[in-house]
Amino acid sequence: MDQVKQKGETRASDVLQRLRDDILSCELKPGEKLRFEALRDRYEVSFSTLREALARLAAESLVTSEGQRGFVVAPVSIEDLEDLTNARVLLERENLRLSMKQGDDAWEADILASYHRMDRLQSRLGEHYYFDADWAQLHSQFHFALVKASGSPVLLEMRAKLFERAHRYRRMSSQFRTQWRPKETEHKAIMDAVLDREPAALDLIERHIRETTENVIEFAGHLFRDEEPGGAKAAG
Template sequence: MYTELPIETIAESSYRRIRGDIIFGRLTPGQKLKLDGLKVTYETSVSTLREILNRLTSEGLVVAEGQRGFEVAGVSVADLREIAALRLLLEEHALEQSFEQGDVEWEAQLVSAHYKLACMEKVMASGDTSQTENWKRYDWEFHQALIAACGSRLLMETHAAVFDKYLRYQMVALSYRGGVAEQEHKQLLDAALHRDSKTAKEILQRHIQGGVEHALGKGPLSSTRKPAR
């Protein structure tokens, strides 16, 4: 028998759906978020939608336009670079702590996360883009696994929020770097298993910078990028 879910559960589910649709590009940068349309799509009340959109506004994924309503936050080169720099700062610190404290269970989870990512990277390399969201989800899981033993839940949560914003840019640009990124992921795994945080940080810097430059060369950001001097 169907039992109606509590309003908190419905609201949280709708929040996750809308947030996911923004991150994965189904709701595009600058798109107007009309409450009447969202009410039908996400099967929730206008009052709940307002709460959700205000919550997403506080996260920087939605922009409130006063009396004119809401829209998906735009994208810019400067914002991408700032997000990438913050991600690197957080991930380097968490990575060093994780390498120091990780145990055999952490190693096993990391190897498992990399295996799933590597399998999906092979699918992407074949030209099949139907699994793009799973590819990026496994990418997210691998980088979270790298820092999972850092000992700070707040650091993990903050990194995850920043990573999601970085991910949105990759989805906007459909940024798949092929074998280069695949090799960097394998190198990160090897460095982690050898507890070599110095090497891992160097690889991570190349990995994130390479992702930024690749994203800037494709999609809507490529036309706004200033030529190098």
């Protein structure tokens, strides 16, 4: 139901969001060449509008533009995933540290509410929660609720962009996973530690992030172990 065009929203920002979604969900594969003709048909906009959206995505490192040779979906690799993970740990820890220091009652209430929403949907979905788009949304909101009181727009924005980039890897691995570690207990433990202002919360969140990355490599490492630039084929 979020397909209705909101007031004040431009077509360019609409296409930007759809392109972003398609890249993160790997409908547009890593390394794939993005030809304007094809994109024009797909999204039903003009060259210029597409170009603006791609320029924005290039600045977000979701696509790369090489001189006069057009745009390419940002490739994936284990090095990139590990680099991303380390950067995320740094920013998540700092944001959480500041958040725990400065968070007020409203912040705490929001964390509890976010957790509750996520937890309830999880029990309703059973074991397949990991594939559910709604759950992913609530999961993202829960993690954001933890750090949002850091009071640093700069750090929060960088964190958000890294979170998105990492999401592509999680998504890529999900179709190959045969088992999931029980995240519900992890989330509960993190939340309790955060609300109690325990310094150990920082280590919990770090392990949470690193273990997810390890799982991704374990199950989907073959997908991007020897990824070459341009290795993926465009949809013919």
